[in-house]
Amino acid sequence: MIRLILIVLEALILYFLKTVDAFIWGPGLLTLLMGTGVFLTLRLRFLPWKNLSKSLHFALSPKARSTIKDGGISPFSALMTALASTIGTGNIVGVSTALVLGGPGALIWMEISALLGLATKYAECMLAAKYRRKNKLGEIIGGSMYPLQERFPFHFIGKILAILFAAFAVLASFGIGNMTQANSASEALYVTFGVSPAISGIVLMVLTFIILIGGIRSISKISSVLIPAMSILYLIGGTIVILGNFQNLPSGVVEIFRLAFSPKAAAAGVDGTILASMQRAAEWGIARGVFSNEAGMGSATFTAAAASSENPVEIGYLSMTGVFFDTTVICTITGLAIVASGVLGITDPNGNPVEGAALTIVAFETILGPFGGKLIAIGITLFAFSTIIGWAYNGEKALEYLLPKLSYRKIYRIIYTIAVLVGATIPLEAVWTFSDIMNGLMAGPNLLCLLALSGEIARDTFAEEAKEQKEKIVSVKSSSVFS
Template sequence: MLHAVNELLWGPGTLALLLGTGVFLTLRMRLLPWRRLGYALRSALGREARQPGKDGVSPFSALMTALAASIGTGNIVGVATALVAGGPGALVWMELSALFGMATIFSESLLAVRYRRRDRQGQWVGGPMYVLEAAFERRNGGMLGTVFALFAVGASLGIGSMTQSNSIAGALASAFGLPVWTVGAVTAGLALVIILGGIRSISKVAAALVPVMGAVYLAAGLAVIFGNLANLPGSVAEIFRCAFSPRAAAGGAAGWMTAARWGVARGVFSNEAGLGSAGIAASAVDCADPVRQGYISMTGAFFDTIVICTVTGLAICCSGVLGTVDSAGLPVDGAALTILAFQTVLGPWGARFVSLSIVLFAFATIVGWEYQGEVTFTYLSRGRGRLLYRVAYALAAFLGAGLELGTVFAFADICNALMCGPNLLCLAAMSGEVCRAIRGKNTEKAVKFL
């Protein structure tokens, strides 16, 4: 049942809506998210972005919290799943979803910061639900905000908690033989200790964990690519051929449509452009300039998909393991496929490295997504029940450890699709305001040297 609903929601309509919104925003903003990527990267990684504020977390910490939520199993397991289901061309569609997704994330974050509010504890909170109220007046916007928040709470439990815990348990069970439920209990316990401290505790863990684990994983992935360098040109050619050629796969046009379906779906699962979640993390920042924070936030799609997912995809394709079958004659998929790719250069250590990378990436996602789910939950409950949600979130992590992977991914994809509707409607309605802001005089002065 879940898989049937998943296929229906992730049909051509949703793909066109996601990519179309990103294309529309990119063109309406005159390609400024692409043209000012250098400025965005300097703003995200510079010293000023790391300065902690008294009125919220630093811009760098907010970005790392958003990246913690997005850098997870999608970068390792999701990429492999997309390549097996959609062929090598799916990698191109993942990157396209990220390129146009930068404009989407920019818009989500700018609007979220502009329309954020103070909660009962005096902290900044924001996200699509508050922007929807501004876009469609309080009554209609409130209804749409409630719909979005319901889907976001479900997504936080599926994407943020159950899926990631499932991947952690599977990785440690296969690599070290650890019991699934024991891993689930430890994962839930550690996560609960961190999330009980709120956004400041979460952002500190994310700011410390994400850069280190990302750099180490990229170094290992590049080692695999260079170890199979002779296969790289042919693999890149095959990737583009399968992405666009009508003769790329069995079924003609259905071949590249399959690549697009899986590439965009897994791209969104990884970078979350179009879901509105990036704006929730951005709202907690101590930053008076919504435009600057929009630029900083949009680099998340660049780092997550265009950098990390591309390295994973190229490592799999140029290592020659794509299409490998197991003893039962079934295609090797998910983490097992990525492990095979890394083993071509790193040997037996490749399996352990990928397994530990999954553990760290997934745990970071569990911590990062909790804040986003908590903000949407408190929107529904009018500021009440924070502790209840945190305990329920940790419990979902425990239960998710023992669920079947396909069911968890199907549930996560469904929640992704359901979040998109209200958020993308909001972005379309507020696109004029976003364009006026990005073309403002202050922004022009800040980047006139580019």
């Protein structure tokens, strides 16, 4: 009887969480996310788009790896640590899920979410860099909590929103940043290589603990090596799959655009039902795109604040390149590999649609054979581990805002590493849903902050733009005189 009661209770909790999750990630939040992106893009006169090329050049330049000072980390390390938080299983699992449930057109809406997310990511990280501060150890700390607390029009409300944002971030760090990632990694290693989830969990836990002891410096060093290496490996594999199926690519791209903007029910879903193409494509594409690059969530603000550059606008532009690398590059490669390989819509022996990591594996195996499945398993594991260590920093800084006493950081790190083992060894459907909720709730206070301070964001941005233009004119005149 007790077991039956527990089963029923678990089912009710899961049902409740899924209902709340569907409400939070419904049209309201997605409209707010995209609407904020549109508003900021227009308010900033498309400068995030215009300066993307220059920002990418800076991100990859020696200057971005400048000497660390004032308790911070180099701008490049800050970007890689932020990418460690965002480049995760969503780049593999999330993309395939969007394509299955929203149709091939969902890929276009993921790209649209990234395009509009440039301004959102720029704005949130610029503010984080502007209002950062130092703790008792001389370390730079920051996040969306500080501009909310200091500059939100209604101070009391701003303080409440800052506390809520920090609390949601701490909870999200254990969910979407930790246990769900560990679960994905252990499952991939078990299915592909037969490694016991317990062994995977123990190894991940030990590695996480070793890295967290060193704080942001250790996390950033690992991220600066791990993120570029694993991204290049994955991109090479994905590109080979796309080129190997090149004969299907032109028609696949046409189908992607056709279904992305078709106002009528024009595509049969994998379950046999007819999808309202544009609506479903937009819903799933935007939701998975935002879930992947986290533009508007505020998660990147923690690491952006730690960048050693003294120019908040520069940090904002650098940070927004993370959206480009995450969605425009990696997610696009995943999506095109799936579409070009022709595996979208296949079912398993039981008649169920193949989705998630399994679909991406099948796509890669069309050209790479068994090695394709192993590559995806390795990719999921590395992506998941990078997310675990990246989100550890986010959660720790959010907790530090709520509980400034530094001794709480040690407790957090211990609990966080234990959670890795728990996540790797138990089913986590409820945790996945709860994590999704916390991620969505982070966006509310953060987006309100961006909208309320949009005037300040625009003024600082235009002032820096005018300064750069003036310096260019002076430089040209100086060159003319000396020539």
